[in-house]
Amino acid sequence: MNEIATKxxxxxxxxxxxxxxxxxxxxxxxxxxADLRQEQALPKLIEILGYNNPGAAVAAVEGLIxxxxxxxxxxxxQLDGYNYGARAWAIRALAxxxxxxxxxxxxxxxxxxxxxxxxRAASRGLGxxxxxxxxxxxxxxxxxxVIDTLILVSQDVEWVVxxxxxxxxxxxxxxxxxxxxKVCNHLQTWQETESELTxxxxxxxxxxxxxxxxx
Numbered sequence: 522m523n524e525i526a527t528k529x530x531x532x533x534x535x536x537x538x539x540x541x542x543x544x545x546x547x548x549x550x551x552x553x554x555a556d557l558r559q560e561q562a563l564p565k566l567i568e569i570l571g572y573n574n575p576g577a578a579v580a581a582v583e584g585l586i587x588x589x590x591x592x593x594x595x596x597x598x599q600l601d602g603y604n605y606g607a608r609a610w611a612i613r614a615l616a617x618x619x620x621x622x623x624x625x626x627x628x629x630x631x632x633x634x635x636x637x638x639x640x641r642a643a644s645r646g647l648g649x650x651x652x653x654x655x656x657x658x659x660x661x662x663x664x665x666x667v668i669d670t671l672i673l674v675s676q677d678v679e680w681v682v683x684x685x686x687x688x689x690x691x692x693x694x695x696x697x698x699x700x701x702x703k704v705c706n707h708l709q710t711w712q713e714t715e716s717e718l719t720x721x722x723x724x725x726x727x728x729x730x731x732x733x734x735x736x
Contacts, residue, residue, distance in 0.1 A: 531554075531557060531559050531561040531562055532561075534550070534553055534554040534557060534562070535554060535562065535565045537550040537553065537554070538550040538551055538554055538565060538569070544574060544576065544577075547572075547574060547576075547577050548574070548576045548577050548580060551566075551569055551577045551580040551581055551584075552580045554566065554584065555580050555581060555583055555584025555585075555587065556584070558584070558587050558588060560588065560591050562584065562588075563585075563588065563591070563592055563595055564595070566581045566584045566585050566588075566592075567581075567585070567592075567595055567596065567599060567611070569581040570582070570603070570606075570607040570610040570611055570614075571603065571604060571606070571607035573606075578606075578610045581610070581614075582610055582613050582614045582617065585614040585617075585618070586614055586617035586618055589618055589620075590618065590620050590651075590654070592614065592618065593615065593618060593620040593622055593623060594622075596611050596614060596615055596623075597615075597622060597623065597626065599611070600612075600626065609634070609636055609638075609639045612626065612627070612630045612634070612639055612642060612643055613639070613642045615627060615646065616642045616643050616645060616646025616647075616649075617642075617646065617649075619646060619649040619650050619651045620650075620651060620654060621650055621651065621652065621654050621655040621663065623646075624647070624650065624663060624666065624667065626643075627643045627646050627647050628643075628647065628666060628667065628670040630642075630643035631643035631644045631647060631670055631671075631674050631682075632670060632673060632674065637677075637679040637681060637682050638681075640674070640677060640679070640682045640685075641679075641681050641682045641684075641685040642685070644670075644671060644674045644682060644685040644686050644688075644689045645685040645688050645689055645692075646689075647667050647670060647671055647689045647692075647693070648671070648688055648689030648690065648691060648692025648693050649692050650667065650693075650696075652664070652696060652697065664693070664697055664700065667689075667693060668690070668693060668700055668703065668704070671686050671689045671690050671693065672686075672690075672707055674686040674689070675687070675690070675707070675711055680717045680719070680720060683715070683717070683720055684717075684719065684720050684723055687708070687720060687723045687724055687727050688723075688727075690704045690707065690708065690727065691704070691727040691730065691731060694731050695730070695731065695734055698734070701731055701734075704731065705728060705731055705732075708724050708727055708728055709728065711724060712724045712725065712728075
């Protein structure tokens with residue numbers, strides 16, 4: 522009778538990360554750890570964000586996003602203690618998860634972070650918030666905070682951040698139809714003044730999709 526194959530325990534995968542002796546070996550070990558989708562891997566995945574290895578950090582971010590809401594408290598708890606590089610990766614993870622507890626962090630990053638890639642990730646993440654995870658009594662005020670941030674970000678000097686603001690606004694209005702009119706009005710006004718052709722085209726697509734959603 523064939524025995525059912527079982528995976529090694531999570532600690533073995535963590536040990537493989539610690540023992541990796543090359544960039545490629547580390548990347549493979551981090552991917553394997555992330556693919557487990559086990560909460561026991563959380564501390565190590567968060568630790569990896571501080572490694573001087575972008576490939577490993579990307580793999581860790583994907584693992585944290587896949588773990589979702591359980592990863593958020595640990596990410597937020599350690600955010601202020603991170604060096605800038607690790608903090609930037611953590612913000613990307615929080616943006617991908619969409620937990621409302623990260624809204625203050627994401628709005629601040631979208632408006633103020635010096636890295637356009639972080640501002641872009643935060644702006645897009647604000648359009649993917651899991652509003653069902655926020656008490657109904659807090660939603661209106663918090664959603665206004667988000668839409669005001671995205672409208673401000675639509676004036677960012679970097680076109681990729683403005684592009685992300687379009688996605689964020691579309692995402693918010695798709696989830697919360699009470700904001701559709703306000704978002705569409707802003708997008709129409711913005712489209713008339715936007716100099717970047719790619720963004721004007723994406724605004725038009727957002728307007729079409731929002732109109733279809735509300736038919």
